[in-house]
Amino acid sequence: MPARKTTKKSTTKKAGKGRAGARVDTGAVPPYGEAIRGAVARGDVQEMKDTAASARKWISDVQSALKELDGAMKKSSKK
Numbered sequence: 001m002p003a004r005k006t007t008k009k010s011t012t013k014k015a016g017k018g019r020a021g022a023r024v025d026t027g028a029v030p031p032y033g034e035a036i037r038g039a040v041a042r043g044d045v046q047e048m049k050d051t052a053a054s055a056r057k058w059i060s061d062v063q064s065a066l067k068e069l070d071g072a073m074k075k076s077s078k079k
Contacts, residue, residue, distance in 0.1 A: 039051040
């Protein structure tokens with residue numbers, strides 16, 4: 001029997017690839033309630049601090065984007 005050819009496959013998975021709903025254990029976790037409650041439930045103080053900082057950064061980014069969106073809407077409504 002002839003030998004099978006092997007190909008090297010990437011061992012890293014990207015978010016959004018593969019099965020729908022598959023959990024990704026690496027990378028940034030959006031600071032949704034589930035991530036926050038999970039950090040509290042595990043009781044890891046450093047994880048809670050990191051999650052809180054991530055959530056605060058995310059909220060700041062969203063607020064900034066909303067201000068930009070509001071400005072664009074006001075600008076377009078004047079035309």
